[in-house]
Amino acid sequence: MSDANRADRPWAAFGSRLRALRRGAGLTQLQLGQLVGYHHTLISKLESGLREPPAGLADRLDPLLGSRGELAVLAGAPRPRRGTPFFPEAVGRALFAALPGGAAPGGGPPVEGGTLSCDGVPVHGTGVVGGDGPGGGRGWPVSLPDQGVICPLHASDGCAVPEPLAVLSLLKSAAALRESSDADAVHGLTALLSCLTRAAGEDLTPGVLETAERVLHLVAGWARAVDATGRLPHAQLRLAAAYAQLAGQARMSRGQTALSTVWFEHGLRWACASDDVVSQASLLGDLCTLARLDRDAESALVYAQAMGALDPRRGWVGALAHLYQARGYALRQDGPECRRHIELARRRLARLGRRDGAEAPWLTGADGLMRAESAVGGALRDLAAPGGDRATALGAVAATGASLAHLAPRLRPVRLLLTLRLADSHACAGDLEQSLDAAAGVVEQAVSSEQTTVVQEFRGLHARLTARWGDLPQVRDYRERVRDAAAVAGLP
Secondary structure, three states, X not given: OOHHHHHHOOOHHHHHHHHHHHXXXXXXXXXXXXXXXXXXXXXHHHHOOOXXXXXXXXXHHHHHHOXXXXXXXXXXXXXXXXXXXXXXXXXXXXXXXXXXXOOOOOOOOOEEOOEEEEOOEXXXXXXXXXXXXXOOOOOOOOEEOXXXXXXXXXXXOOEEOOXXXXXXXXXXXXXXXXXXXXXXXXXXXXXXXXXXXXXXXXXXXXXXXXXXXXXXXXXXXXXXXXXHOOOOOHHHHHHHHHHHHHHHHHHHHOOOHHHHHHHHHHHHHHHHHOOOHHHHHHHHHHHHHHHHHOOOHHHHHHHHHHHXXXXXXOHHHHHHHHHHHHHHHHHOOOHHHHHHHHHHHHHHHHOOOHHHHHHOHHHOHHHHHHHHHHHHHHHHHHHHOOOOOHHHHHHHHHHHHHHHHOOOOXXXXXXXXXHHHHHHHHHHOOOHHHHHXXXXXXXXXXXXXXXXXXXXXXXXXXXXXXXXXXXOHHHHHHHHHHHHHHHHOOOO
């Protein structure tokens, strides 16, 4: 191997020896990964010399492979690149560029009387957030993955997480984070991410954005510090990508689309640098949503098609890409392509396997049905809206109703959005009474909501009702109720 190639593969000797030992033991990369609790893709990168062995891994591999400490010696040997940033200067400037958000350097998450506060809800001692017991709706996770949030280090089941107060101590300063055990810090911040993600989905929004952005600044600084030593900040970049997605979604929900775009683009850059296909797919989906909110069908389709090209072997990625393409084609008013991608998505979803369930549990079971039918309902409603195609609108009614039937009760923002979409789908079908009945229970919530997606759904419904049936008594009553709700909320 040439010197140039060795410089690009600083762990080549370790990787080469690991491959030889694994093959000598008759193990596949998948089997070895399962034995030591790491994903097989990490084993592949280690054998290619592209990843630094995680702390302690060589000590576990040596007795397993009978190498008598050989791998530990190779893992501890000085690297030619140590002390030099892993990423070339031009790449490093892009990865570690200035970040937006309300976080001063060294800032930590909100603290109330020595207790870590996620979303404004105190995180108490063992297994409890905001008063719910272990296993409840907002419990501090005992292990990872949790709520679909996967450990960036191991991508496997059963990673234990530190107690909340231990996580609090990590976040007091950038130095405290850098001086901690990599595994403990990654596990703790991933557990916190899971709590914040759950809180955002349940509409416990105060503090989620502020906490996510403060932690994100610390994690990005941690990644920069690791990179400066010549090590690849693999887990740190994956963690940063996940926090960037949460921050971007919170900004998007507030209507701050410029800031949300910046966060999503930072997150996508970090996910690409750390080869995190899961985050790449999710972030491309968020960019699709932003484009659709701007009524930009072409950009939405570009992002959706990029998602589909990420990894054809991952069934869940393909299914998600088809759903997003269906929505893009609906916005473009291309009915045949919209329906084709709906059918392709449903076929892919019916064939999801074990790996898909591990990487995207939110796209399987009841949650998966809810998300898929929500996307189908949105696509068919968008397709039906301009021309009032009754058959297509009734398809949107059926899909949105199915989505609501599978929705977890705690997801209040999603329930509000889907209820408005159901009402609008009835309106597109020409069924006024059903539309008003569906909207009746959520008018006040819709008027006072600040969620961008909810606001857009409500505006579409309101415009359709008033334009088509504005002179009818029941619609005049509805409009009066909207005005009263706006007055109570202090809105113009």
